Structure formats: structure tokens, C-alpha cells
Amino acid sequence: MNKRDKLRAAVVFLAPAMLLYGVFFVLPMVQAFYVALFRWRGVSMEKQFVGIDNFRTLFTGDPVFWQCLSHNLMFLIVSFITIIPLSLFFASVLASRIRGADVYRGIFLFPNVISIVAVAALWSFIYHPTFGILNALLKGIGLGKYATGWLGEPRYALLCVIATSIWYSLGFYIVLLLAGIKSIPTYFYEASALDGAGSWQSFCHVTLPLVWEILKLAVIYLIIHTLNIFGLVWVMTEGGPNYHTETLLTYLYRQAFVQSNFGYATALGVVVFVLILGASLAAGRLMKRETVEF
Amino acid sequence: MLAAICFVVLMGCGHNKPSASTTGKIEIEVAVFQGGYGLDFFEKAAREYEKLHPNVRIRVWGNPRIWEQLRTRFVAGDVPDLCWPGWGMDTWALVYDGKVMEMDKYLNQKAYDQDIKWKDTFIPDLLEKGKYRGRYYILPFNNNVFGWWYNVNLFEKHGWKPPKTYEELLKLCEQIKKTGIAPITYQGKYPAYMIRGFLIPWVISAGGLEAFEAAQKLKPGAWKSPAFLKATRMIAELRDKGYFQKGAMGMDHTGAQMEFILGRAAMIPCGTWLRSEMQKQIPPGFKMAYFNPPVLSNGKGDPSITQASAETWIVPKEAKHPDIGADFFRFMTSLKMAKRFVVEKQTLMSIKGSDQVKLPPDLVLPARYLRSAKATWDAEFSDWYKAMNKEIEAAIAALLAGEISPEECCERMERAAAQTRNDPSIPKH
Structure with a gap:
């Protein structure tokens, strides 16, 4: 097969995928x-060009947008400080050939195989004010005075949803990092052990640098996931009570499909797109390190 | 998400079906929201209509999220000849964009089986709701009455009586609370229930129907008028005295209704669809009954005023056979068919006299309240001004959650109303 044939084959094989990707x-x-430059109700072809008005309203005349943004950031920050250390910890433990590691890995990954809607419904029951397990548990251990309405409480609603999201996604990050750690050749650990490194030292000086690229991927994925959060919130609270759990995408959905502001919603979508792109690039740059080859 | 929206738009293109079938008959398409009532009634009606009009074939289809398909069809201009777009469709947006047929010429025809004009067969308030700038667009079909429900078994056991006045309600709630049962629960995730069940009835009681009408018409200051202040204070009083079920704010509609059915809460605001919605969960022997929300004993509003709303149908402007679509709807709203719908589907209808059948027990009282009401109302603003409605829902949620005071709640609602009032891009009613 000469070069030309190869090229032709590549085009033939790639074209259908590229076409679909391009069109859809x-x-x-x-x-x-x-x-995003139009005022459009989304029920007919009637559109009115308004220039950058949608963006102007979004940034200067819409307090809910900023509220949503702060909730997404809260999602990102809380998820970051819990998921990254926890998943690193569990991944290292699971990699160290402890008994039943496969079982634990299955358990951690389990939430990921349930549909997000089922997860949301399940946790709505856990948080349920009258027959939820959480309140029953609190009462059982004598902390009944802390039993509350959870998803209906302005103070707790967002944290409750974030906790569910962490429960749901932790397994994914563990498996991601576990794969990275498993691919590190064991002789690095043997060498560091010979040099007298304890398990903490070998974690810091062998594991961490060698999974750094995967960790970077995990952080970028985390950013995308938390800024794009939708299904969980929509099923659990629909953004309520009083916007306390409204996120960028639940707000986008509401604007488009409930309030028939398709133009405005699309402008919001463009902003979210730019935001995710920017945050991912920034994270990639901040975490830039010399790649260790092995 | 961004991609999804545009995907939706793209999907709308290139959707074109021939309207005449091969047999030479005129085929019309009827798209129906497939909710609790199913499709069978409409299919049977179609077969009967076909017998009366042998040259017509009616294709009835539907699903529970029909508005998602209809939205793209409307954008593409390829629409059914008659539709019940369901609760997820912003039907007024369709009217504003000129996508809905004016129905006046059809409404002035003779009714199908009565010697009066078609438009005179409807309960007038329900028909008037669909009017915009002097013309009829949106037509009512089945009709819901919204008020409060009480657990008859619980009430009988303890010797309680459904309260007629707010003052009686306070006394009753105190008694109920002592038994460890929550006096009132509500569908906290969807504040529309609290607006229709608490806020507006008490606004009307405190300030008369005109206080509410002024608010719907966005008159300056109407949303923070003394009537609204009084109503929000009443809600805050029930909140502060602990008469609402703890945690109701976090429950969805079926969750709260479940609490009511299980007897953990004695009363709940809901529409006449309550039984059909909870049919599978209702234990044998459970009895409930409707009553109008308790009003102020010295209130300005007439205590008989009742809330009535309707499920609505439209004939799309770009329909290929709008005359047949409209005529089929005229057939379905004939007195005979309306009565049959009431009996088969256990709901009320917006056709006068359609309740003169053996009503299911849960509908007897709502029908009686409706018939003896001096006036009816509906939260029409929630369909007209969606953004304002969302703000008002958030304000009521904040009030019930104890985040804001009645005064702040009214201020916030008034601000939302002012924003809508001053936005020239929002068509006004």
C-alpha cells in the first residue's frame, strides 16, 4: 500500500464519522x-435581531445568572477538594494489592452504572423529610434535633445535591487514577523501597509525578462535569427552593424550554461553552509539569 | 446542551407527510398530550366522526411529552390540524408568533348537538381565558377545580370539620397539631400549588377579585397592595405556628400527596386531578373530600369565588385542514361527547351541563362549588408572563422557607411585575 492509497483509505474511513460529527x-x-444574537421564542421562525443584547442582559441585568455561576463554582470547589484527594487515596490503596481490591473497585464504580435519574430519585428518598434514611439515622444516633427537610432547606439544599454528585462520580475518578497507578512499573517502587522510602514518600515521589498527566485529565474532566451539571439538579430540586440550587444549565433549560427565551438561553450556552473552555485551558496550564517518561 | 438546542432546531427540518391518503380521503392529524386520560377517548371520537364524515380520515397520535415534538414541528411549519399541546408547551408564545388559528368564525357556528352557538356551550370564564386582543385562540376542553382536600377518615375519627373561615382554620390546625399530625402539607418543589392554594385565594378574600385582577393586569403597586400583604402575612402566620408539614418544601407533588394519603398530613391544596394522579397509591377505604380554601370571615371577596382552569386545545394556523380540525373539536365538545368524557375519564368539562351525569364522589363537591360560584379565577399570569411567574414562585418559596418576611415577599413580587410591565418585548394581556 503506497502513501496515496493510505491517504485515500483514511479519507474513506473517516469521512462518515467526520460528516456526522460536523452536521450534528x-x-x-x-x-x-x-x-444567541436574536430574540427568539423558539416556537416559530419569527426571530428578531438584537445584537449583543442577550449577553448584555446576562452580565448586567440578571442576578440569577451570577447566582447560578456561584453555585457551579461551589460545585467545582467542593468536588475538587473532596474528589481529588479521596480518589488519589483510594486508588493508591486499591493498587497496593490489598485483599478484595476488585470487590471494592466494583463498589466504588457501582453508582456510575446507575442512570443519573435513578441516582437523583434514590437520593431524594434518602433526604426525604419524613421517611428518609438520613433523618432516621440522625434520630437513631441521638442527633434527632438535626433532622430537617434537606432538599427543601435553603441552607442545605445545594450541599445535599453536591454530596450526591460526589457519591456518583467518585468511582469514575478512582478507576481513572487506578489505571494510571497500575501502569507504573513496579521496579520504581522497588528502587524507592531499597533507598529507604516509606509508603508516603514513595507516594509523593513516585506515584504522584507518574500519574500527574492522568490527574490533569481528572481535573479537567471535573471542571467540565461540574460546570455542566444538569440532570441531577433538575430531578432533585429543579433549581429550588428560591434558586438555591439553580445552576447554569438548569437556568438555560428553564429559559429555553419553560420561558421560551431561546435566544437568551443560547447566549447563556455560549457563555458556558467559553467558561468551560477557558477553565479547562487554565487548569491544563496551571498543572503543567515536565512529563516524566517511563 | 448548546448543541442539543440547535439539534432540536435542525431536527425540525425536512418533516413532511402527505395529507391525502391513497384512498382519496382527506386525512387530518390530531396530536394529543397523552397524560392520565390516555388516547382511547380521542381515538373512539375519531372513529365516530369518520362515520359521520366518510370522506375524512383522522389520525390520532400522542405521547406524554408531545410538546417536544410539536415545538420543532411548529418551527418547521409542518403542523397537525388540531392539537392538545400539553402543559409543557408555551401556547401563548405560539399565539404571539401568529401560529394559532383565530377561532371566532368557528365559535359562531351552531353547536354540534344544541340549538345555540358553539361558543355559548362553554362555561364563559373558561372560554374567555383563550382570548387575546379581542379574538379567541385557545379553547378549553376538560376543566379542573383547584382548592383544598381533607382526609375524611381522619376528620371523622377526631370529630373535626373542614374549616370555612381562616379563623376556624387556625383553631382546627391547633387541634390537629396536638395529635402529632401535620395540619397542612404542600407540594414544595412546585410553588404553583402554594400560589394557587394559599396566596391568591387569600388575596381575593382580603381585597376582592379586583385586587387579584389588578395584579394580573400588572397595575403599579398591585403585587404589594394591602390584600397581598394580608395574604402573605396569613401564610407567614401558618408557617410560624408550625401548621405546615416540616420538610414539605423539599417534596415534589406526588411526595406531598403521598403524605396526605398516608394520613401524616390532614389537608393539602390540589386540583381535581388528585385522585387519578394518586390512584395506584390510594389505600382501600381512604376517603377524601374537596373544600374551597378557608377565607377571612370579614373578607372583602365573595366566599363562593372558586378557582377553575382548563386543559386547552388549539388549531394551528398553518394546518392543512383547519376547518376539519376545528369541526372535529366542535364534535368532541358536543354535550353528548363532553358528558361521556366526564363519565369515562372522571374529570369535569368546560361544557355547560356536562356535569349532569352521575359524577364520581370526589367530583361532586368541586362541581357544586363551581356551579354556585359568583365568579371564578385562574392564575393566568403564570401562562402569560413566564419569567415573572418564576420570580413569584421563588418569592413564595422563600416566604414559606422563612427566608423573607411578608413585606419583602411583596416587594419582590412587585419588582418582578414591574420588570415585566416595563419590558416592551413581552406582549401584555
């Missing part, structure tokens, strides 16, 4: 930037 992903995306 790239094209709508480009179109979104255009739609």
Missing part, C-alpha cells in the same frame, strides 16, 4: 453563536 455537532455549535 460542529454545525449546531457554530449556529448557536448566531442564534
